[in-house]
Amino acid sequence: MDIEKVNSMDLGEFVDVFGNVTERCPLIAAAVWSQRPLSDLEDLEKHFFAFIDALPQSGQEGILRCHPYLAGSELQRGTLTAESQREQSGAGLWSLGADERLRLAELNAQYRARFGFPFVLAARFSNRTAARRLLCPSAQELRTALGEVKKIGSLRLADLLRADPAKL
C-alpha cells in the first residue's frame, strides 16, 4: 500500500484498516485521518505516536487498559482481536505449559495491582527479562509500557502496509 492509497481513504475505510494499530483504540486512527494528507508512511506512524504522547496520563493509562492480558482467558477463549491472537500465538503463549501459564497469571495480577493497568509487552519482541518491570517506579513503567504500545503499533502498521491493497 502506498501513501496515495492511504490519503485517498475515507474515514470509514481508514478506521477499518488502521483502527487496531493501537489495540481497541480506533479513535486514534480517526484522529490521524484528520491529519491527511500524510507525506509518507513514516509520517503516518509519527501521527499515531504523537497522539499517544499528547494524551493526559489518564488517556495513556486508558490505552494500556484496552490491552488484553498476555496469555489470559481471552487467548484461551479465542476472543482476542485478530492481531493480538496472532501476536500472542506467534510468541508461543498459546502453547504454554500449565506451570508457565500460572506463573504468568500471577505476574499479570501483581503487575495490575501495582500499576493499575495490564502488563503490556510487544509479544513479537518478547524476552524473559520483562518480569523485572514489576520493580520499576510507576512513572518510568508508564513510559516503558507506552513504548511497548508503540512497538506493537509499528509492527501492525508494517504488516498492513506490506499487505496487497487489492485485498484490503
Ligand SMILES: NC(=O)N[C@H]1NC(=O)NC1=O
Ligand atoms: N498485554 C499485552 O501486551 N498484549 C499484547 N502484546 C502484544 O504484542 N499483543 C497483545 O495482545
